[in-house]
Amino acid sequence: MRVSFLLGSRNGVAQSARAAGRFVTWAIALSAAFLMTNAVLAQSCSNVPFVNTLMPQPAQLATAPGCMNVDSAFSVASVGYRDTRLDAATDRMLERLSQIAGVPRHLPILKDGSSASLVIRVKAEGDAVPSLDEDESYTLTVTNDHATLEANTVVGAMRGMQTFLQLVQANGATGFVVPGVDIHDKPRFRWRGLMIDSGRHFEPVSVIERTLDGMAAVKMNVFHWHLTEDQGFRIESRVFPKLQEMGSNGEYYTQAQVKEVIQYAADRGIRVVPEFDMPGHTTSWLVGYPELGSAPGPYEIQRTFGVHDAAFDPTRESTYKFIDEFVGEMAALFPDAYMHVGGDESNGKQWKANPRIQEFMKEHHIATTQALQTYFSQRVEKILEKHHKHMVGWDEVLQPNLPKDVVVQSWRGTHYLADAARQGNQGILSAPYYLDQLDQPAAQMYLADPISAKEQLTPEQVNLVLGGEACMWGEHIVPRTIDSRIWPRAAAIAERFWSPASVTDVNDMYRRLAVMSLRLEAAGLTHISGPEAGLRQLAGSENVGALGTLAATLEPVGFGVRYREQHTTQLTPMDHLIDSLRPDPPLRHELELMVDELLADAPHYEKNRSQLTALFQSWVAAQPGLDEMASRSPLLSDTRPRIEQLPELGHIGLDALLYLSSQRAAPSGWAASSTQTLENDKKHVGLTDFVVLDPLQKLVNAAAATH
Template identity: 30%
Template sequence: MMLRRCLFRFGLLGGCLLAAQPLFAADDLPLMPYPLKLERQTGALLLVGDQTELRLDVELVLADATQNTATDGKYLIQHLQQRLTAQAGRPVLLQSVTTAVKPTLRLEIGKLLTIPKPGDDESYQLQITPQHIHLQANTSTGALYGLETLTQLLDCPSLPATSSPTPHCQWPTVTIEDQPRFPWRGLLIDSARRFVPLADLKRQLQGMASAKLNVLHWHLTDDQGWRFESLSYSKLTQFAGGEFYTQAQMRELVSYAAKLGIRVVPEIDLPGHASAIGRAYPQLLAEPGSATKAERRFGVFAPVLDVSSPEVTAFAAALLKEVAAIFPDPYLHIGGDEVKPEQWLQNPAIQQFMQQQQLADAGELHADFNRRLALQLKQLNRTMIGWDEVLHKDLPKNVLVQSWQGQNAVAESVRAGHPTILSAGYYLDQPMPTSYHYRNDPVGVAQPLPPLPADGKQIVLDFQLARFNNKPVSGQFILLPTAVSQNLQQPQLRMRVPARGELAPRWVQQRSKADGSSDWVFAIDSWLGPAEIQLQGRTDGSWHASAMLGNTRYPLTVKLASNSKQQLALPVLPTLTAASQQQLILGGEAALWAELVPATLLDLKLWPRLYAFAERLWSPADMRDESSMYQRLQQMDDYGSRIGLLHQQQQRQGLATLASNEAEAAALLVLSETVEQSQYYSRHHLKTVRGQYHLDAELARFADALPAESLALVVLQKQLATNGCAAIGTSSDRAPQTAAQRASSIHALQQQFQRWQQAAAQLKNYQGKQQARIKHLTAQLAITSDIALQWLAEQQRLTQQPTTGNKVRKTWDLQRQQLQIIINEVDEELLALAQPVQQMLECREAGIYLWKGNS
């Protein structure tokens, strides 16, 4: 399968990225999400057949006598056949047999579910021996998940081009007991800002099933468009340009999802994000003339419903009744987020209503409306979901709260007694490293941090992080050096931000200097993404700071707090110890908002990293090995493509649209391995200040043809770490190597950088679209590859101590300056390769050499 992957993904230009040596441990099977319990045995089960067709004898047994295996269970057999055919690369014929014939696969199901519901049994047991497969589940949903695991486990080498013997497809022999850690494992798709055709949604549902996700959160209304066909208020879709879903189409999607064990939860945004409502029915707004045209911009806008009006109450009741009639799920999402109160406060009728109802402010008014919505939904046998802005002391306890503004909202919601799901840290419209999403745990983020020891002299720094949309983030760093506390084994640090809570670093390093000052380097995960921050103490008592959010440099200023002991006041929160509290955390949802994601790029922005998110919610909490995750994610990249996801195809199509010919498109594909989108919300913010953050701005940059993260650079980081040159804050995992092995490692790295260097040379005279930007990135790639190849050549020359001559030192200084300029650049796409190459130079400074084998 590895050869097939390389030829398919990279074409003829430069061959295979992973051909030189295996880069990850092969202990884990190619499964994602990984099962709860898995035991491997010796041997394998062959899937019989030839080059043209494979065959599998199947017996389906239903414990429920009212259900018919031949008709009611037919869709499961069809689903398995489609999956196995995709994985095998040739037709797989499933033949229905009885026990007397000794089937190869015996599938036992307690009950076939028509409509999936919260609390369904999703467990399954799978046993594969050299003779047979036995899959048992209490429900069809559990059986479906077992079949997904069975498909992922099938190993089928590529078919030979000649008439040589056909390689066998086979399963490893294993025993698996599996069930999810969390019952709510969802994906939000935004069809409101940009319409998503039904076929594209169905394809994502297929992907979700393969990842064992069970909730599609369907965002149907927003300022830019109303996509839900209402028979009661038919004007709502008249400005949608035909881009809306009929009630028949929505029912069709619900039925399609149900066959895959997926619930569909609709979101109808009330009372904010109401521009589309106000254009169709201006009398429903607090300021009726405030939404006279279609909203083409993105952001948070003023139009809001007049929540004091009986007409709005009737509107909400009729609309929610229509929604509930189409979507059978017991939960219905009302949004409730980003409500601007100005129109409420300026409307005399609303002010009078507030006085009559004894509502002190806009927050009380919003809470009163949410309470009334919850009662309306209760009458429809539905439970309300809202974003974390709906959280209020008067909110009914059964309302589910979805955390998006920060991970700290999970603890706040749970302590208030609400069922809760986490989305902060799972926003996939932000290009982020997959490892960041993988570390983000719904229960872990709800636990308070242990307090800093009180016996040390704390350093309190006020900070301000500038953002590209001119809305800075302010807070404090509290530093506790080891030198001032005998009880500390290592330095400690906290980051505090009002309304966002307190965060601790993933790792921190402190270096005390002779003049009494100190330097700090630490990595911290927050709602902003993964950040690496450097703080440098100066002799005059001032501090200098720099920050990387993901792969992007952000301006950061710090200064000593006016009172070194004056810390931001944050509430002291007790640990979530009660099982009943932790059980209120139902799971999480990834979210893909559509500002920068048209339907033509949907797969590219979701896959394969959605598999890693799914693993965080399905697999045991202690499954944390990021190296294993990335190794399996690379395999899922191709698995997803085989079963019909279009992420690889969409990338190639995007690059072909930019290039002037096939050769340029092939070279752009290689360049794309070294370039990433600017991470966090950098692209959104840059488009805002450039006046390009709206529906009419073309999404045809190089960044739009890029995945969220370059897996080629993940591999490079692994190669460097394996050879003793790990990134700061991570451990080197190099095993002892012979001289021949070290030479092979250097040669493999040289081949890779020569390949990138060749692509840069081919694009030097690039004639396609976005010429200036592509040529600029190409020039950066040429510089960076040249620096890396010089470093590798040095590894071959040096056998003792590094050369310390002035001429060599000057060369090193120039290389550092060149890389720093590239790393500090701000734009929508960045040469991310510069950071691991800078890491290589830092290894040289530290005296780490591949050839010597020392560290």
């Protein structure tokens, strides 16, 4: 029996706060629980109620009687198939258990499971190189003082270990336990990816590897590495060294580093799919090899973003000879069966302006530049096939005669993905999951499904939808900010790719996401600490105080707004308040819940009223501190209107609560004036938007209706 716990209930909201508080305790290395004596930790655990904080949700989950202690006596055994990759994954799990619950580090992995706390039983290695068809299923059973994890493959065991870690919870003040559960789990989709664009802004290996750790924690299995762009060629080629020597400004990955990343990913059951964009987005290629271009050059690395005219010349045989040699070199470096060749946003301007290319099109009866790109894609697909790679391309590669072996990645919507399926091509969806759209909340991405009911695909066509990928495009990210742009929203997307389609409760998703966010930060990501560091820099003090109060109410504007208002380039500093704000900040959903409960006259009315009062009072009280910070921080100068607006919003909230609680009618004109203020505050200021305006409007409307 599948059981969902606390889904959308008011009690669930209260319990989620307590669960989140408990998890903070787990994540702090100096927790008082870690200092307890072995004698106390060894006590038999009571039947602890199960609080479901799993993300992604398993395919099947049921509670079971009992629970097991996680304490200094904890032990783990690996029986059945065992190799170095499984042992390394087990060691990582034990390291996390040490941080969470004080389990001693570097415990030996036993061969005999008769007395072990956790027995891991794996049938076989699985694929030597992580593959699309990897069996990631597992079962996990926890009863009194015993747990069994069974999987057909090492990767399946890795997925189960992540679930086991998420099950650990505090048992009051006496220690840590894993409640009794019976889980049978497998992913809904085979392709659950995250793309990072290292072309526009280079991201060091350390960033890539901690991202892979985050992906493993939420069971993502494809790292799509966007390595070439107009702004930079980011990988070492020994066959064509001028690619990185002249096209990267010295910021590129050596082949040794690439091998390190591939191995790091494989050790976590993650595939690495490289992308070498062509025929457009190729300026950085042409800096060193202008003979590949459709215009004579010379070429320079682009600093501005957008669609540029530079494109390969698809009419020269020398172009395909170059691509053949380059792909051969990269195919030997990247073991995955798939290679992405981009194919997007080639505007055809250089093709139209080149008389020789126009003559070629006439001779070969190629009527349009789109048809010429199809010709190019077909030639490239044959090259990839020669090197035993399946081709992946963006929507633009989808043409009626596209080989069925090509996988289409849709950035324009489910309709294009469905068209690919109707044509017999496999596809992956990315359109709803663009993480660079910082104004899109996790809920919006969470409810977007790779399979759209309105497209009415047949079962055979549905099977061609491999899954999806979240995309982190690189125009507005640097190493300090990238984590907060990816996480924790990517964890919600990961659940959409893994869990059953019926798991769609947004309130419960946010409840569990709050806990998952803390887990990810404790595992080494910086999506919480990174923005906090940025605020400290802006405030010029360790105590961000009022600036933190303001930041909690704001989110960054969307990609397009920033690009238009700031005219960003590759050289634009990412050091303003927008760069220290978290997309979809926690207060957005928390305030919505508190207001909705208050207006529903729920049992927690007084608690919510008290919390809202304290929140609104903090907005009013923040102004003096904000004024002082802005007076000495030039980077906060464009935020001054927000500093004036925040206390106004606080007063609106306090007034609304007063009229609601006293059952007094609001003064004439108050609601209209307050609504106008809220409407005015919707305007973009300093590249920021308020996330608290809609709940405030609800309070105003309710107060206006009070008699």
